[in-house]
Amino acid sequence: MSTLLIVFLLTLQSFGASQQNSYSHAVSKIRFNHVSHSKIKLKNGMELNVSYYGFSKDRAEQTIKTISHASEIIHENFSGNSALSDCKQIKLKVYDVKRSILNNRKIMTFAQWSNWGNLNVSALYETGYSRIGEPAMFISASSKDDPHGLNREERARTLVHETVHYWQDRACKLHKTNSEADAYRFEIFFMASL
Numbered sequence: 616m617s618t619l620l621i622v623f624l625l626t627l628q629s630f631g632a633s634q635q636n637s638y639s640h641a642v643s644k645i646r647f648n649h650v651s652h653s654k655i656k657l658k659n660g661m662e663l664n665v666s667y668y669g670f671s672k673d674r675a676e677q678t679i680k681t682i683s684h685a686s687e688i689i690h691e692n693f694s695g696n697s698a699l700s701d702c703k704q705i706k707l708k709v710y711d712v713k714r715s716i717l718n719n720r721k722i723m724t725f726a727q728w729s730n731w732g733n734l735n736v737s738a739l740y741e742t743g744y745s746r747i748g749e750p751a752m753f754i755s756a757s758s759k760d761d762p763h764g765l766n767r768e769e770r771a772r773t774l775v776h777e778t779v780h781y782w783q784d785r786a787c788k789l790h791k792t793n794s795e796a797d798a799y800r801f802e803i804f805f806m807a808s809l
């Protein structure tokens with residue numbers, strides 16, 4: 616009896632530990648009204664499979680359009696040492712969530728909140744760790760879907776920033792020291808080009 620109990624406790628413990636570095640725990644706590652899958656083809660021949668989990672068909676289309684447009688401009692503008700080529704085959708999952716869910720520390724347990732002074736965020740990019748090949752971006756909803764959500768410009772800007780992180784991840788350059796600065800620079804460049 617006591618041996619069984621110990622085994623059970625150990626199993627529970629390792630399950631808890633694996634949840635720490637995966638976003639599956641978060642996703643299991645959220646309900647989505649709309650799910651869609653798209654394939655984006657870029658002019659340079661690169662392809663990107665995106666799955667959207669969020670509020671509506673319209674919001675899915677708007678989100679995919681921004682990611683697609685940003686991806687084209689990213690590949691036109693990142694060249695030389697900062698070129699973002701294919702290093703690994705990864706899809707992208709986009710989770711469109713209310714701001715209160717995005718910033719709920721009990722749901723978003725995979726994020727290292729202490730890394731940015733435990734401040735609230737507009738989006739999170741998660742490489743997937745144990746679920747290699749399935750990175751995800753969690754983005755704060757549009758103000759049309761959530762009263763505390765992002766306005767049109769903030770949302771475009773945030774999506775563009777996270778899209779840079781996706782391509783950095785795909786190029787195995789996400790953890791390079793300038794990846795955050797590059798994402799911020801591109802956000803500004805992209806918004807000015809609209």
Ligand SMILES: [Zn+2]
Nearest residue numbers: 776780795798
């Ligand atoms: Zn960033």
